[in-house]
Amino acid sequence: MAAIADAPMRPLIRLYDFLIAGFAAVGAASLALSTILIVADVLLRNFGLQPIQAASALVEYAMLVATVGGSPWLVRRKGHVAVDSLIAQLPSPIHRTLLVGGMVLSLAVCAFLGWRAAMLALEAVARGSVDIRSIILPGWIVYALLSAGLFLCATEFLRLLIVRDAPIEAQHGSGA
Amino acid sequence: MDWPQAALLLLGGIVALMALGVPVAFAFLAINIVGVLVFMGGMAGIDQLVSNASGTVTTFTLVPVPLFMIMGELFFHTGLAMRVFDALDKCLGGIRGRLSYLTVGGGTLFATLSGSSMANTAMLGSLMMPEMLKRGYKKHMIMGPILATGGLAMIIPPSTLAVLLGSLARIDVGALLIAGIVPGLILAFLYVITIRLQIAHDPDAAPGYAAARAPLSEIVKAFAVNVLPMGLVVFSVIGLILLGWATPTESAAFGVLSVVVLALIYRALTWEAIVKSLTESLAVTAMMFLIILGSSTFSQVLAFSGATSGLIGWATSFDVGPSVMLLAMLLTLIVLGMFMDQLSMMMLTLPIFMPLIQSFGLEPIWFGVIMLLALELSLATPPFGMLLFLMVGVGPKGTTLGEVARAASPYIACSLVVILLLAVFPEIALFLPNLMR
Numbered sequence: 337m338a339a340i341a342d343a344p345m346r347p348l349i350r351l352y353d354f355l356i357a358g359f360a361a362v363g364a365a366s367l368a369l370s371t372i373l374i375v376a377d378v379l380l381r382n383f384g385l386q387p388i389q390a391a392s393a394l395v396e397y398a399m400l401v402a403t404v405g406g407s408p409w410l411v412r413r414k415g416h417v418a419v420d421s422l423i424a425q426l427p428s429p430i431h432r433t434l435l436v437g438g439m440v441l442s443l444a445v446c447a448f449l450g451w452r453a454a455m456l457a458l459e460a461v462a463r464g465s466v467d468i469r470s471i472i473l474p475g476w477i478v479y480a481l482l483s484a485g486l487f488l489c490a491t492e493f494l495r496l497l498i499v500r501d502a503p504i505e506a507q508h509g510s511g512a
Numbered sequence: 513m514d515w516p517q518a519a520l521l522l523l524g525g526i527v528a529l530m531a532l533g534v535p536v537a538f539a540f541l542a543i544n545i546v547g548v549l550v551f552m553g554g555m556a557g558i559d560q561l562v563s564n565a566s567g568t569v570t571t572f573t574l575v576p577v578p579l580f581m582i583m584g585e586l587f588f589h590t591g592l593a594m595r596v597f598d599a600l601d602k603c604l605g606g607i608r609g610r611l612s613y614l615t616v617g618g619g620t621l622f623a624t625l626s627g628s629s630m631a632n633t634a635m636l637g638s639l640m641m642p643e644m645l646k647r648g649y650k651k652h653m654i655m656g657p658i659l660a661t662g663g664l665a666m667i668i669p670p671s672t673l674a675v676l677l678g679s680l681a682r683i684d685v686g687a688l689l690i691a692g693i694v695p696g697l698i699l700a701f702l703y704v705i706t707i708r709l710q711i712a713h714d715p716d717a718a719p720g721y722a723a724a725r726a727p728l729s730e731i732v733k734a735f736a737v738n739v740l741p742m743g744l745v746v747f748s749v750i751g752l753i754l755l756g757w758a759t760p761t762e763s764a765a766f767g768v769l770s771v772v773v774l775a776l777i778y779r780a781l782t783w784e785a786i787v788k789s790l791t792e793s794l795a796v797t798a799m800m801f802l803i804i805l806g807s808s809t810f811s812q813v814l815a816f817s818g819a820t821s822g823l824i825g826w827a828t829s830f831d832v833g834p835s836v837m838l839l840a841m842l843l844t845l846i847v848l849g850m851f852m853d854q855l856s857m858m859m860l861t862l863p864i865f866m867p868l869i870q871s872f873g874l875e876p877i878w879f880g881v882i883m884l885l886a887l888e889l890s891l892a893t894p895p896f897g898m899l900l901f902l903m904v905g906v907g908p909k910g911t912t913l914g915e916v917a918r919a920a921s922p923y924i925a926c927s928l929v930v931i932l933l934l935a936v937f938p939e940i941a942l943f944l945p946n947l948m949r
Contacts, residue, residue, distance in 0.1 A: 360791075360794060363794050363798065364787075364790040364791060364793075364794040365790075367578045367579075367582065367790060367793060367794060367797065368582075368786075368790055370575060370578070370579070370765075371579060371582070371765050371768045371769070374575070374761065374762055374765035375765050375766060375769050378758065378762050378765070378766070392572055395572065395575055395761075396570040396571060396572055396575075397570055399569045399570055399571070399574055399575060399578075399797075399801065400566065400569050400570045402578060402794060402797050402798060402801065403569050403797070403798050403801040403802055403805060405794075405798070406794045406795065406797065406798025406799075407798050407802050409798075410795060410798050410799055410802075413795065415795050415798075415799055416535040416536070416537060416538075416799055416802065417535065417536045417537070417799060417803065417853045417855070417856070418530075418533055418534065418535040418536060419530045419531060419533065419536070419852060419853075420533050422531050422533075423531070423532060423533045434532050434533050435533055437532070438529075438532060438533045438534040438535065438538075441529075441534055441538065441542055442534065442535055442538035442542075445538050445541045445542045445545065446538070446541075448545070449541060449545075449558075449561075449562060449565075452555070452558055452559060452562050453562050453566070455559075456559055456562055456563065478566040478567075478570065479562070479566060481566075482562065482565065482566045506533055507535045
C-alpha cells in the first residue's frame with residue numbers, strides 16, 4: 337500500500353494490515369485449538385471424567401472463525417479459486433477488464449451481504465436471540481463474524497483495485 | 513418462470529460468471545442474491561441467505577477437512593515424509609524406472625498419511641522432479657506419475673475431498689472414507705503396471721543407473737525406524753473409524769496428535785514447521801469453506817425455482833437404465849472438470865445428482881467413490897484441467913500443455929478402468945464399509 341500512502345495515512349494503513357494479518361492468525365489458531373479441544377474431550381470422556389460440554393459448539397464456531405479470518409488475507413494473497421484459464425486466452429486489455437469487472441462484482445457482493453449480516457447481528461442483539469448447541473451462545477456472534485469477514489474481503493478487493501503496487505491478477509487458489 | 517429458464521438463469525449464470533474469472537465463492541454468492549431476489553422475493557430472502565451461509569460451515573462434519581490438511585502439511589514441513597521416501601529408496605536398488613516407481617510407492621504411502629492432494633503433488637514435485645531431470649528421465653515419465661499419484665490423496669483416506677463430498681451429499685463420511693481404500697490401492701497398482709509397460713515400450717524413457725541396493729539389515733532398520741511408526745497415524749485415522757471407536761472428526765484430531773507425537777520423537781517439530789503448516793491449512797480451509805458458505809443457498813434456490821425437479825423429471829423421462837444415467841453423470845463431471853475445480857463441480861452437480869441417485873435406487877457410498885475418481889481424473893483432462901496447468905508451471909522448463917496432457921493420458925485410462933471395475937463390481941468399494949455395520 338506504500339504507493340498511495342501519504343505520511344499521515346501510514347499508521348492507519350499499518351493498523352489495517354495488522355488487522356488482516358491478525359484475523360488470519362486468529363483463524364489459524366482456531367484450527368489448532370479445535371484439535372486440542374477434540375482430543376481433550378475424547379480423552380476425558382474415555383477416562384470416565386466429565387467431558388468438555390462446550391467442545392463441539394466451540395469447534396463448530398472455530399470453523400466459521402477460520403473461514404472469515406482467513407478469507408480477507410486470502411484475497412490479498414490472491415488465493416481464492418477462480419477459473420482464469422478461459423479469459424487468459426483473450427487479448428490483454430479484455431482480460432484485464434474482465435478481471436477488474438470480477439473484482440468490482442466481488443466487492444459489491446461482499447459489501448452488500450456484510451451489511452445485511454451486520455443488520456441481522458444488531459437485530460439478534462435487540463431480540464436477545466440465542467444459538468442453542470452443546471452450550472447456549474448469543475445469536476449475534478455468527479452474524480457479527482460473518483459481517484466482519486465479508487467487509488474485510490470487500491476492503492481487500494477495493495485495495496487490489498486502487499493500489500498501484502498490487503497488480504491486477506486473477507485469484508489463483510487451487511483445490512484440496 | 514418455467515424451469516428451463518430458471519435452470520438457465522441459475523446454472524448458466526454461475527458457469528458464465530466462473531468462466532469470466534469471478535472467484536468461485538463470490539460468483540456463487542452473486543448468483544444466490546439474484547436467485548433469491550427473483551424466486552424468493554425481497555430482503556427476507558437475502559437475510560435467509562445470510563443465515564444459511566453462517567450455518568453451513570459451523571458444522572461438526574466439516575471439521576476433518578482442516579485437520580486432515582494440517583496432518584499433511586505437518587508431514588511435509590517436519591521432514592517426516594522425507595524419512596519415508598528415504599526408507600523406500602533403499603529397497604529399490606538400480607532397477608530401470610526406479611524414480612517413477614518411487615514416486616508411486618512413496619506417493620501412495622503419503623496418501624495414507626495426508627488428506628491433501630495439493631500437499632501430495634507439491635511434495636512429489638519438489639522431491640522427485642529435480643532428481644528425475646538430473647537422471648535424464650523423459651518428461652512423460654516424470655510428470656505422469658507425479659500428476660497421477662498426487663491425486664491419490666483424494667481417494668485414499670484421510671481424504672479432505674471425501675469429507676467434503678460426504679458432508680455435502682449427506683453420505684456417511686466414515687463409510688465413504690473407508691470405501692476409498694481398496695479402489696485407491698488398485699489405482700496405485702495400475703500406475704505401477706503402466707510405468708512397467710511404458711519402460712518396456714521405450715527403455716530410454718527412464719535410464720537405468722548404478723544405485724546399489726542397501727544391505728538387508730539397513731533396509732530393515734530404515735523401515736523399522738522410518739516407516740513402521742507411521743502406522744500410528746494410519747491407525748489413528750483409518751483404524752479408529754474402521755473399529756467404530758471414533759467419528760471421522762475425532763479420528764482426524766487424533767491423526768494430527770499422532771503426527772505431532774512422531775515429530776516430537778524424531779525431534780523434528782519446530783515452531784517454523786507448526787506455523788507453516790497452520791498457515792497453509794488455513795489458506796485451503798478458508799478457500800474451500802468460503803465456497804461452501806457462498807454456495808449454501810444455491811441448491812435451495814435451485815429447488816425453490818423448480819429447476820431441480822424439472823431437470824430430474826427431464827433426465828428420468830428418457831427411460832434409460834441406471835448405467836446410462838451413471839455414464840451421463842460421469843461425462844458431465846469430466847466436461848466440467850476441464851475448466852472447474854473439484855469443489856465447484858460438487859456444489860454445482862450434487863443438487864441434481866443426489867436426487868437422481870435416489871430415484872434410481874443406487875448406493876450413495878458406491879456413487880461417492882465413483883464421483884471421487886471422476887473428480888480426480890477430470891482435473892487432468894485437457895484443455896483446461898487444473899492439474900495440467902499446475903504441472904506446466906512446476907514442470908521442466910519449456911513444458912507444454914500438450915506434453916503434460918499426453919503424460920497424463922495413460923493414468924487417466926487407469927482411473928477409467930477402476931471406475932469400470934467399480935461399476936461392474938460395487939463390492940470393491942462396499943465390502944469394507946459393510947464390515948463396519
